[in-house]
Amino acid sequence: MKDWAQNALDTALARGATYADVRVMDIRQRYLSTKNGHPGQVRDSRSLGLGVRVIADGGWGFASTQDMSRASLDSAAAQAVEIARASALCKIRDARLVPENKAVAHWESVCRIDPFTVPVSACLDLLLRTDSEIRKVEGITLAEAALDFRHIDQLFLSSEGSEIRQTKTQTGAGCVATSFAGSEIHRRSYPNSFGGQYQNKGYELVEELDLPGHAGQIAEEAAMLHRCDQCPTGVKEVILGSSQLGLQIHESIGHPIELDRVLGDEANFAGMSFLTLEKLRALRYASSIVNVVADATVSHGPGLGTFAYDDEGVEAQCVPVIQQGLFVGYLTSRESAAAVGQVRSGGAMRAEAWNRIPIIRMTNVSLLPGKGRLDDLIADTDDGIYMETNRSWSIDDRRYNFQFGTEIGWEIKHGRKARMLKNPSYGGITTEFWNSCDAICGPDEWVLWGTPNCGKGQPMQTMGTGHGASPARFRKIQVGIAYQ
Template identity: 40%
Template sequence: MSLDTVTAASVGLDPHAWGDLASDEAAAGMLQIALAAVDVPGVDYADVRLIEAEELRLYSTLEAGVDERVENNLGIGVRVLYRGSWGFASLPIWDTADVSIAASRALSNARAADSVSNAYRTELPPLPAASGRYLTEVAIDPFGVSSSARYDLLAEILAAASKPAEIVMAQAGLNAKRQHRHFANTEGSVQHQHFIESGAMALVNAAGNGTMQRRSFPNSFHGNTAQAGWEYVEGLRMVEEADRIGREAVELLTAPLAPAGYADFIIGPAQMALQIHESTGHALELDRILGDEANYAGTSFITKDAAGSMKYGSPAVNITSDPTVPGTRGSFGFDDEGVPASRKPLISEGIIQNFLSTRDSAARIGAESTGAARSDGWGYLPVCFSTNVFLEPGSGSTEELEDRLGNGFYIDDNRSWSIDERRHNFQFGTEVAYEVTNGKRGRLLRGFSYGGTTPEFWQSVEAVAGPEEFKAFGMPCGKGEPKQWGFLGHGASPTLVRNVRIGVDK
């Protein structure tokens, strides 16, 4: 399709209908219209993102019934670097004319920024053109599942979770999202990515014996969302797991209170995912390290010269950024600056090797971008977000790790968390803890919590279970002013830590 034939009629634009940008050819033509509008002297670089997204969210409780929400949007975001000054503009698309309007506004904003005499000037090293297509592999389209099937599943989850009389609150949720994300820049990159996500959650509160206890599945608060089709939801066996967490919540009401002091324990994959997110993913975001991000969730204790020298954890700590691994919310073919996805070591044998970075932030320290520029749709500038950040597995089963532990605890599923504005001091509480005596898991405990500083914690890691025990979780994360949501993945195998402070959050 030539630029002359790209019209509202040829593209069939209707922001209230799904599929306008499903055609890579039509989207490519619109991308070129925007780039042509900013092809003027003084423009050092420009990029365009055309994004169409549709999201379905259903939540159900015993008291309120089902709350169903469907959102869809279609729009464009244009960045222009004019004589070292950035300009950005975004618009919902109602007609192809909006493409040129958004581009012109971005150029105007960049010129206005350039007119400020003391403005910071960005020098963006060139990047070789990278073009291609990325597509989520899906067996069952979640948007093709009937409403009755979704409602029936929610009802079955709630019924299973609320069987015990002590359950005072039960919630079930299902979600699906699909996106067409198209990108082009003045360096010659043209990229088309098509994503589908599916997820589910169950949450219960039980009350009695002077306390209230919570259990959740498959992860705390938001459940879990994978980059996959409805087959992922079916594989979660939500009804069976809802029955389990209902019974466990009741059992926690009379469980002994976890002790305080210092202890050795094993952290399960769900809790490790949050530990990685809060004390590693955010701490290694280069915009925080450089001080660019401070208003929302703070900066970082890590310094910009830490790569290659700073001891962050024990030799058992190997953490990677790898969006090429399929199946989680941090999986993609290209980031939102067009950088191809690649596997990068962030921490190797406890030593920091790389940061999570964007093209701009990486250039400021003389490094290459690790491809972590992400945005919550067309209306936001890309910022530095975690991708798939994983603690690499070690070897052996969970049972072997418990045998190595000897005496201590096995904990999992987050109940509460707090971390300071530099990602240094933290405390976490978990929904469950089990005593481990002579390598054997025993009675259930409630109110387990642990805390410390980020370097002390990661240096306390003695061993990580093998790849057969690894689990990944898709998470949402808020960042920036104005706040936008990033969608990312964290994963780990059960992890053994020694001599960590416990009992800090009752």
């Protein structure tokens, strides 16, 4: 890897780049799934390539290749410089980066059991046992289960002298029970929807999750949803389960704090942000019990946003985002930090693969825990709805107006979970919602969720992000609006 990267770096500088960095990535993935008692997808893939990013004549250029011959690496580096010079035809000012110390480092995420060493037959056996537990329940029309393993080995070299090797192992696992009857389709997922749980771990995550042990319960709930009442419409107290709150954080805090959105870089696609620059350290984003960090450091846990260095060679940091309700920090890059007069990047630049440039991505954007257990919070609630496991999510392109649906809900009456509710939904305006937060459960209920499918950028890049959350209560929330 080092030779390939050095060749490309040398050529870029020789061709006139004033700054260059090179990433070589070797990505291996295994995806295994089952459906209604049969194997679904059984596939392995490997993708290896190199991307070179340069500044020349004050403009940006990037080119990538999967051909690691000397000629191809030279050609990619030369192409990046040519592209940068074309960018300069439309520049207003030269690209400028805040300084960063050079780093020479080697880091590996913790992986107790390499998932690629676990026999495929054992993985499929686990999935089929999960599938079987789901299909034991009357009324289930579709059982699905999947495991997703990824190993990413990457080297970063920059013209400033950095040389950073990082390897990560990521594991995802989950199952879904679907029930069709009459004119309704209901789904229940474990441990989360849209793929389950994802973390920077090995096969030990699969063992921790125990899919077969939880499959029966979600199947029972999926079938039961046909027989329960519709979520009412109105204004209620809402308690959100941990995984749903993780996605709420992702959409209504994580994206708005991306400084590239704020500055307009994403205006044509992902959108902009209501968090304009004058709101920093001025906006009461949330109630005073709300504290949020963007923490990429290992000490935060094995989230999909955990690393040692970002893809600009900036060391992982814990960036305060909301302190006691006050908005205090953005996710930044070396260029966007320079644009707003900050002295250092917060280290949030990541690229999906070798053929994509790094852009600002969420690290682990997490709500810090409060106090107590979920049972205590329910006991403290007189009239509300508890909602669990995301089913739909949508938010406007500046991140004000959101609406979420969940797979299941329960009415809370006089401090107790009462009847089950189908089709729960809630919506609101971001800052009004977060200012209505009046209770957050404690560390025992806190889970660091992985969102493996966050899309942003053109060409589109999919990135994994982390979101720690424990269940929390929000007052006077509009519920049931999706079915009004």
